[in-house]
Amino acid sequence: MTKPTSRHQRYQRIRTLALSVGMVLGMVAATFGPQLAHAARASKKILSEKFVALPDATPEQLQAADRVMVGSYECEFGKRVSVGANTKNKGYFDLTLGKQSWIMKPVLSSTGAIRLEDVKGGTLLIQILTKSMLMDVKAGRRLVDGCANDTQRAAEAELAKQPPRESIFGTPQPAGNQ
Structure with a gap:
């Protein structure tokens, strides 16, 4: 039979788990954040290039x-x-x-x-x-x-x-x- 854990031990486990999840999310954001920001700028640039007015045909x-x-x-x-x-x-x-x-x-x-x-x-x-x-x-x-x-x-x-x-x-x- 397992021994019941105290409130303090349960609190420490939850806190450790939350900190671990936070660090993983931070690493993911640091890895993919610049790429996503670049993709957003690139798509805006492509959209602006598509609507360039052309000169009238000679x-x-x-x-x-x-x-x-x-x-x-x-x-x-x-x-x-x-x-x-x-x-x-x-x-x-x-x-x-x-x-x-x-x-x-x-x-x-x-x-x-x-x-x-x-x-x-x-x-x-x-x-x-x-x-x-x-x-x-x-x-x-x-x-x-x-x-x-x-x-x-x-x-x-x-x-x-x-x-x-x-x-x-x-x-x-x-x-x-x-």
Whole structure:
């Protein structure tokens, strides 16, 4: 049989337990407190960045916007890119890759390719007749390549039907293609 404890012993045990719990909570707060404070500041910063007013589109930008191919793109390695008109800013486009999204500004290039440039300067989508490519400009690497929507796939199929043309360099064609 256990011996009944005195009031003083019970008080000491409760006090020791309360002090132990308090120290553990203090260590948890010291560990996670700075991270939580940083996360709150970062989310406020992200929210303020999302609502930056964009300049009105120039006539050249609107002309380039008419040539942008919107829709869903199938890319290499099963990735998908989506391009759609920005509802708040005429002449701008929303681009999405997974959970990432950007507001893009269309620019005509001298080669005929359409460039969609991130308004913050981080990414670039290049659209040509048969495919598109999304690049991280700051890191200098491709995010996704070989992207094609329905229009680009149809153009690729049409080009495949055409007979091969003679090279501008006069390179002889293979025997089966003459």
